[in-house]
Amino acid sequence: MVISVGSIQFVLEEGTSKDWFESTEIVIVSLMAFIGLIAFIIRELSIDYPAVNIGLYRSYNLALGSVLNFLLGLMLFGSVFIFPLFVQISLGWTATQTGLFMIPGAIFTAFTMPMIGMLLGKGVNPKRIIIIGAVMTFFFLYILSFASPDSSERNFYFPFILRGIGMACMMSPILSLAISGLQGKDMAQAVGLSNMIRQLGGSVGIALINVFLINKNAEVRGNMLSYVTDYSQQTQERIMGIKQSFLMKGYSLQEAETLTNKSLEGIIFKQQALLSYVQGFYVVGISILLIIPVVLLIRYKKPSLAAKVVEAH
Numbered sequence: 001m002v003i004s005v006g007s008i009q010f011v012l013e014e015g016t017s018k019d020w021f022e023s024t025e026i027v028i029v030s031l032m033a034f035i036g037l038i039a040f041i042i043r044e045l046s047i048d049y050p051a052v053n054i055g056l057y058r059s060y061n062l063a064l065g066s067v068l069n070f071l072l073g074l075m076l077f078g079s080v081f082i083f084p085l086f087v088q089i090s091l092g093w094t095a096t097q098t099g100l101f102m103i104p105g106a107i108f109t110a111f112t113m114p115m116i117g118m119l120l121g122k123g124v125n126p127k128r129i130i131i132i133g134a135v136m137t138f139f140f141l142y143i144l145s146f147a148s149p150d151s152s153e154r155n156f157y158f159p160f161i162l163r164g165i166g167m168a169c170m171m172s173p174i175l176s177l178a179i180s181g182l183q184g185k186d187m188a189q190a191v192g193l194s195n196m197i198r199q200l201g202g203s204v205g206i207a208l209i210n211v212f213l214i215n216k217n218a219e220v221r222g223n224m225l226s227y228v229t230d231y232s233q234q235t236q237e238r239i240m241g242i243k244q245s246f247l248m249k250g251y252s253l254q255e256a257e258t259l260t261n262k263s264l265e266g267i268i269f270k271q272q273a274l275l276s277y278v279q280g281f282y283v284v285g286i287s288i289l290l291i292i293p294v295v296l297l298i299r300y301k302k303p304s305l306a307a308k309v310v311e312a313h
Contacts, residue, residue, distance in 0.1 A: 004036030065178020073201025108164030133169025141285030
């Protein structure tokens with residue numbers, strides 16, 4: 001398992017920089033991950049007391065719960081991965097500003113989770129809570145997809161409150177549904193497997209979002225450069241204006257032209273990054289809705305009053 005999971009993490013983290021399966025190293029490590037996973041499954045199924053009881057996946061709810069945890073990790077880490085890049089590159093925030101801004105959302109999550117626990121304890125259907133959380137998280141990402149160069153911190157407070165509450169509405173109920181029907185040590189192992197699957201989903205989400213942003217950046221840049229030509233009057237007026245500002249500052253003509261080209265490149269990069277990030281928010285937002293049909297497939301049986309009394313004792 002260590003070889004398999006470690007190899008998968010390496011492929012997901014280094015794949016983009018090494019051009020994925022064009023790299024011999026990535027191919028070899030991918031084979032190690034596959035062989036390690038098969039060997040792990042065979043080993044765990046062939047002994048009486050496995051370290052990780054993968055036979056628990058015979059449980060219908062745990063299997064679908066793992067799918068939900070994977071999707072949750074993918075969306076959770078994917079959205080967190082995009083936002084710092086977006087505000088620091090497109091809006092010019094510092095790393096400190098970005099980190100501090102993430103705190104209010106985390107506080108809302110912390111305050112909401114005990115309330116969700118109370119609702120689950122009172123017998124509220126966790127499937128309803130998960131769907132509400134998915135919808136709130138979708139609107140968080142949908143609102144961010146309308147961000148512009150003029151966006152400021154006040155434009156993001158409400159969306160991050162939605163995200164904080166939405167994540168709290170999904171995390172505990174998903175785990176509750178996944179482990180329903182399991183007892184004792186089986187429940188403990190199921191919780192561990194669920195957390196591992198969520199982390200793996202996060203790694204996959206970051207890798208997929210990274211690939212999406214690279215491809216979208218190239219696409220947007222190609223479309224933008226088609227308008228930056230010698231035949232575009234607006235482009236020429238902008239270039240002349242930038243060049244004139246450098247000449248007025250005392251730069252030579254050659255230095256002014258060089259600095260103008262760099263400035264124009266910076267403007268194009270910021271614009272292409274902005275468009276790529278907002279489209280990334282929209283794609284992740286649409287993807288979060290995939291949770292809803294999976295939630296509807298999970299079986300939920302409301303605990304009887306007698307069962308609650310027994311559990312209380």
